[in-house]
Amino acid sequence: MQRPLTILDDVVIRFVGDSGDGMQLTGSQFTNTTALQGNDLATFPDFPAEIRAPAGTRAGVSGFQLHFSSHDIHTPGDAPQVLVAMNPAALIANIKDLRTGGLLIVNTEKFIERELVKAELSTNPLEDGSLNGFQVVPVELTKLTKGATADLGLSIKDTDRCKNFFALGMTYWLFSRDTAPTLQWIRSKFKAPHDEANVRALEAGWSYAETLELFHERYEVPPASLPTGDYRNITGNEALALGLLTASHQTGLPLFLGAYPITPASDILHYLARFKDFGVITFQAEDEIAAISATIGAAFGGALGVTTSSGPGIALKGEALGLAVMTELPIVVVDVQRGGPSTGLPTKTEQSDLLLAMYGRHGEAPMPVIAASTPGDCFRAATEAARVATKYMMPVMLLTDGYIANGSEPWKVPDLHELTPQPVVFETKAEGFLPYRRDPTTLARPWAIPGTPGLEHRIGGLEKQDGTGNVSYDPANHEHMVRLRADKVRRIEADVPELVVYGDVGALLVVSWGGTFGSIRTAVDDARAQGLRVGHIHLRWLNPFPANLGALLLGAERVLVCELNMGQLAGILRARFLVDAVSYAQVQGKPFRVSNVLAKIQTLSA
């Protein structure tokens, strides 16, 4: 039967199930297909730290939310219109987010006594009336999948593992998605007979949705109009790895990554380990300290040294960071922030390492800090961090977070000619060589690598005499060097573009940084659509700040600083600029909801 086709501007869909139900895979297949269909999109994978928490429990629920549209969007959406729930625990943990009247596709086979108990439910939500406000589409996923794959001789367990593709097939029909990319992917990824089983499950799900009158209508989200060019879907960690690879190309330096596995940064190590054909060395060290130490050693030897980690690892690297500051060697330190303190919320997002990045070293040890704002922006942030590190000869801290590291969006792939070379020249002239001689503009010292005849010299953590680099305990020299190292960071200001206020100037100024860009920009847009006078600045460089930041803050009627911590940036801005900034802080391990930020803006505008 032909169902009416409704054109939608955007859709938010969320897949939820057990950690073992393949929800991340299902979500990323929907994402890739949607990207290939030309929609703009933003994703939010949300999963527990445990690899396989007890099946059927709320602790084991894994989710993947996708927002796709025919216009420019910045967030994965506050609340889904469509929820696909594989079991009672997943349903109960997510149903509060589903919009009233939203579509709920639910695997009814799991709503039996035993599973309800695991989910800590005393009544069956399918029967107790609690789902009355939604359009419930009950489906017996395992039984239907079994029917489609009966002649393949699969075990019950293996059949059950295909059911996510059945559900995916249903949603593909519902939103007029092309099944071809996923079918192709299944065939390349799975061995027989599992490839055939998954293909059949997907196709059966599609046919089931088309044949039965489960849905009253079918939807289409036309492609977004994006600038011309080549696109791919990309996560922040992928973009960051590619940015580092590109920086190696731009600087002409071999890339060296020293890393110790840690959530949510490990994927950067995985991606870069595949680029051996580019001469990329990935060193999986024995611990976080060895990872940065080897990175500094490689930088001493003339490599583009990078170490990637998350909060707990960055804390361990503190002493070595001080050495990198002292020896003025260029390295890039990536902190993919997660919820803290301590082990905290390893798979959840937070922006609570800002003060750690700015000040988390003993002694006066300032470091440049840059933060990426979206998954795709991790690429540009990485190239920028590497450029500044090698130009100014110092370590640079690059902040991302779990949200943009694992989230994805369509990304316009740069043409190679757009990538400006940033060649690095090693010192080779012995005449007049001094290891701490200064470039008059950047204050950078020469990079003279071991193996260069006539430039033998010693560096280390003891205070240096400026120029010669000899060990010096002279009081005046120490103060001179402390001020000089701070001045080096300040001079980067010349490379930091001035801020341009988005929206209204001189009104309420919303300030954000890092991975919250999407939520804050959307909230500002919404507020302005309601007629409120609001401006927005989003900080990329946090040390040094853009030169005009102070003027913009002091010129605003009110300043609202939104961040996923206890107000770390707000504190810095208040201290630095004596501005009466209002802090809007949230620490729930989740990105901001646009509606919450909007409400805050409305309150301040009233």
Next chain:
Amino acid sequence: MSQFEDPSTPALSKRDLMSDQTIRWCPGCGDYSILSQVQTVFAELGIPKERFAVVSGIGCSSRFPYYMNTYGFHTIHGRAPAFATGLKLANPELSVWQITGDGDALSIGGNHFIHVLRRNVDIQLLLFNNRIYGLTKGQYSPTSEEGKKTKSTPMGSVDHPFEPCALALGAEATFVARTVDVFTTEQRDVLRAANDHRGTSFVEIWQNCNIFNDGAFADITDKKARAEKVIFVEHGQPLLFGTPEARKGLRLNARLALEVMDVNDANLSEVLVHDETNPVLGMLLSRMKPTMPVAMGVIHRVSRAIYEEGVHAQLKLAASKPGAGDLRKALLGSSSWTVAR
């Protein structure tokens, strides 16, 4: 590194290896002798001066790089093996020497110490063992004997010490040697052997701290006692020591332990022959009790794949494949689409 020897390299003198910095070790410190032997040996190796990189951690011994007129890196406490590994990976052509002490290598840096040995990075790792913390003014170290009274152990230490050579063997070291600061000739032989070995060459150098642990090794450095207290081991040679008048040797008893025997022409064949490729013998020689002589020289030496060579071999193999190093392709990834006008 014999493979880096270049006949066209101008011969170096020991003086060429001396930096212009004033040496700030205490007068009478055993480190002076080691510095002198290292400078002498470096000058002989046929390696251009700029190819040497001396990397250290923190402690008295770790000031070493400042006194060598080569490339040098005085890093942070305990982490020198990791810095050396990164440097060697970035430039495998360098001759990298790590200088460390018993606290730096075995206490704060114990983790990095075992991992550099396991990986078999081609560096030389010289551990100056004085069985005390010198730079922090006299606390016991992980090699201090039980019961040692120091500032931090006024009633005597209750810690059991490491035996560094045995620890190195346990960490899969491919080269383990021991020498003493004042045994200058033997020390230079060991340093040359360490240089020639391909892989991590671990050299424990017993070193007197005349301020905080003076005479720690006096019983073996004493010229008169030396013959009876020290056994210089050599691969393929019987394990003999003692004096021409009182020849002694080592044999394996029924409990698989080493024991001292009096040697004469008739029982010479009973003396164990040193096999530097046998880690079990290496362990026995490393851990001889105080009633036994101390083993000096190359205790263990085997050939095993070198870490950085394995890493670079993979890079080379990957780079030889068709389409290797195509940045545009890497950026596009496996799934991309084009938005046309």
